[in-house]
Amino acid sequence: MVCLLLAVPAYAQGREGVPTLSGYMETHLNKEQNLPTEADMHRFVFMVGHSFSDRIKFWSEFEVEHAVVTGAGVSGEVGIEQAYVDLMLHRRFNLRAGVVLVPVGIVNERQEPPTFYGVERTFVDTVIVPTTWRDAGVGAFGDLGRGFSYRAYLLPGMDAAGFTAADGIAGGRQQGSRADASDPAVSGRLEYRRRGLTAAGSFWAGGSGFGLIRLDIETPTVTVGSLDARYRRGRHELRGQWVAVNIGGAGDLNRALQLQSGNSPNIASRLLGAYGEVATRVSPERWADEVVAFARYELFDTQNKMPAGFLPIQELQRSAMVIGATYFPDPDVAFKFDVSRERNKSEGIQGPWRLNFGVGWWF
């Protein structure tokens, strides 16, 4: 057996049995039209991993959002974003159990700030696919060969009592916190990779009725389907995602929640999101530092299709144009800037413009 390293020194990862520490952080300065300028340590995340053996691995992610958690009023939150154990059995079939990231879309599983353009995660990955979306569950993953790989999980469903017109299903996430698992869900992702290209289809499907037990309606069912792709060639990069969220029984859900609270939440039966992004490294090839400019168009309509008897709130049928740039003094450190203009279908209410600055890093 012969082994030779030419370009860089050999690398050994810590000592056997010693946990590893890594993480990412992002701090933002946001200005939204008609709102005060805000400076925010948006996310501070530590990742702790441990290799029990070549077959058993542990990974976790501990997050503080918005820097301070007081427990009163508007403040940050502390959360476990991931904490799972992998049991490696076979290339095609391995087991995972614990708190896992829902494998829908691009950003939910790839959150490290240098991996996406724009200061904030995309609008689609905020109000249509609610990132960070995670829950406690079990599942399998593996490499199927010819560039295909998959992940499939069994998870608790959502709480439909938390759905809203503006933020869709985000408020229904249980986040692995004493999650009611009486309505189960399945989620999966099939990914194809070849040099430069990653394309995937993903879904989440499950019941979401346990929070409504006394309301005497049929369990609303939620299905989320998504297609996404990333392509890189030389200094150029393309990225796109399409996602639809269908809420079965949205009409009954609105009527039942109205009886309970007095107001109809006007939850749609379909939410639709899509974006396309082009990015180009504009700095000269000889520079080690990189400057990347990008432009993205997003559609994020949380009132795309309404149940019979309900009208869409047109102000929430939104789209946005986002342009900006990222300066990478190191591939793991990103200074970001972007400006966005939101539009909507309403005649009277104009979408805001936003100006964002941020710095994010991974270590």
Place this chain on the structure above:
Amino acid sequence: MMKLLIISLLLLGMPQAPSPKPQAPRVIRVSAERFAFTPSEIVVEQGTTIEFHLTSDDTDHGFRIIGTDVNAEIPKRRRGETVVKYVADTAGRFVIECSRPCGAGHTAMRATLVVK
């Protein structure tokens, strides 16, 4: 230190190389990106001298062939490539894993080397 060790392994290993005539190494380019190696399956004939050329599209990753001495660091994007020579003198399926934490899906960042 590790480099010295590996070069001495090389020197020790040379005379034991199985092929009688010197063979041009087979160059295999592997790119790493959170959280996969491309290609994720590499098939070679037993006795092949492989020259892995390893690059990253994002952060630094590790390239460890479990059950061998190979454990290299892949430098970050546009920071060069790592070249690893390996004589595939043992038949079997070898798991390649990323040995440097690289983010949310690191534990599943694996590939397979099949020596036939």
